Amino acid sequence: MTFPLDEYTTDPVLIPNADTVELSYDKRESVLRQDKLKLQDDVALDFVFNWSPAAAQCIETTGAEIDAYTDKATGKRKGICKADVLGLMTKFNNDDIPQEGRYLLLDAQMYSQLLNSLTENENTAFLASADAQNGILGKLFSFNIMMRSRAALYTAAKAPKAWSTAGAATDLAAGLAWHEQSVCRALGEVKAFENEGDATYYGDIYSFLVRAGGRIMREDKKGVIALVQGTPAAG
Template identity: 35%
Template sequence: MAQNPKVPQELWASYVVEKLWKENPHLALCYDESSFVKGGSVVYIPQAGAKPATQKNRNVYPATATKRADTALVYALDVWTTDPSHLPLAEQLELSYQKTDSVLGDHVNTLIEAVGDELIYNWVRAFKPAVNGGVTADNLPANKKIPTSGAATAVNGDDGQTGTRKALHYRDIQKAQAMMNKDNVAKTERYAMIESYMYQQFLDSLSDNQMAAFQGSADLEKGIVGMFAGFKILDRSSVLAFTSAGTAVMPGEALAATDNLGCLFWQKNSVTKAMGDTEMFDDKGNPLYYGDIFSTLLKMGGRCRREDWKGVLVVVQAS
């Protein structure tokens, strides 16, 4: 059996990006700063300083000139790698299907899940390089968190929680709309990602007329299950979780009994992503392994684009 040809990097990168966007539609619903990556690993986001003051019927001259003090937010791209896979030559000869494709698919799906979860987390807990090395973290402030207000409902024990939490009600989403309006956030391109059980609670809170309007606004090809209160709604099996102290739980970390699930609300230009290198490493016919070795690498990062966190909200389960 002939050796499988080396996969061109440009084809591999396109394959990864296509899968990322399909499985994680929120990656396409944010500001893309991939072209601003510096040195392959860092992104700088300029932050405009204070606006000039105005004065009615000025009568004191000369006016005082001030220089606008601009700053910049900085974030680094995380480097995601998969553990190498060994495909023995004997299996390549014996199997009737193309196992190479299956192995590579496993690597892509692993990257997709990890990167999708991490980007959501980074939008509410921004990391930046510290002055003396290492990193520091900025947390979404308490005034950007909305507690659920529905009836007390038993939690899904599979997530590790215990007890009851107030259900997600459509009024909570309306409150998110009002808060963004008050912050003068653009009313277009607003999105909400809701955890699956909380999404069902939201549906249960709708009247028949509201339900009909919501379902009629769906765009399933883009992952949008409906539109409500100006937000295009996405349903996801997992979104966010917060400790009882209000800190976001890291993706993949087991939830404590008292942790609370959360849903994310954002305006497209208020959050960002940046993608760097996408690589597939393959060593065909390795003499030490008597077969082929594959592994993958992807650089990805993101955060809230504004230092004041406007345009990002979460609705968090309340006890």
């Protein structure tokens, strides 16, 4: 299987010579660390976008009503609850997806909503199954649950949407469920560029570049499902 790799870069950053002399902390290390983290976040969000399936592979959340929280979104949405994860498990089981190797990525608010829907005993069992070294916060209904500040994003028509595009009032936050054999990705090494002692800008200039790409592997898209926010009926 082949697929194109995109090129991700950071804007060149200038560390003026005066900063390296006058500041008590290592500004260069601080700025470059933040730049690399931003680059890694951009790549991760694009992996999620590239793995996000079309409407046919979307399931709506069914939990309690909440306020929309993605950029520019307005109105009410339905939160996530444990019944939604059970529904994902049922769908994966019906599609003969292996039990081991299932993952569910949620955004921070969805993760809180899910925990809130669990009983005290369920919450304790969930947290006890965590694998912090691999970023797994717990296991529920066969899924290894992971969390980041943002997960997937969809339009009102259930089409995947990149976070880099402008937000809309009708946007829908979404979690993403997949099996490890149903998706693939490629990630190169981060390459650093530097121009120390630049005579034009009186300082050091740095930037980073990495090549990465990903896609859903199966043509039938089985083993990948988006858990998209439902919208309450107009009353």
